[in-house]
Amino acid sequence: MLDPQVDAVREMTDTIAERIAMLGGVPVGTPKAISERRRWEDYSLGKGLVAEHLVALDKVYNGVNGDHREAMEILAELDPVSEDMLTGQLGELEQFQWLVRAHIESSSGELKN
Incomplete structure (x- = not known):
C-alpha cells in the first residue's frame, strides 16, 4: 500500500x-x-503498530498538502506552470491520504488520533 x-x-x-x-x-x-x-512536525514514530504509523503518516500528509496549497496560492500570480504542477501533485497526495485514512477511520468516520 x-x-x-x-x-x-x-x-x-x-x-x-x-x-x-x-x-x-x-x-x-x-x-x-x-x-x-x-x-x-516530523514523523514522530519509531517502532509502533501499523495503525499508529498510519495516524502519523496522516499528520505528515496534512503538513505536505497544506504546504502545497500555500505554495499554489503564491504561484498563482508568479508562475502558473509551477502552480499547475503542484495542483496535479496535490490531487495525488490527497488520494494517498484518503487511502491512509480509510484504514484509520472508525465506522462512524472518525479518525484515530
Whole structure:
C-alpha cells in the first residue's frame, strides 16, 4: 500500500527540484534544509503498530498538502506552470491520504488520533 506512495512522492520531489533548477534556482533537498523550513512536525514514530504509523503518516500528509496549497496560492500570480504542477501533485497526495485514512477511520468516520 505504501510503496506506490513512496515512489510517487519521490518522483514529485524530483519534478519540483527540476522545476526550481529550470527557473534558475538551486534546489536544496537535504533533510536538514527541509526540516528547517517546514512548519509541521516530523514523523514522530519509531517502532509502533501499523495503525499508529498510519495516524502519523496522516499528520505528515496534512503538513505536505497544506504546504502545497500555500505554495499554489503564491504561484498563482508568479508562475502558473509551477502552480499547475503542484495542483496535479496535490490531487495525488490527497488520494494517498484518503487511502491512509480509510484504514484509520472508525465506522462512524472518525479518525484515530
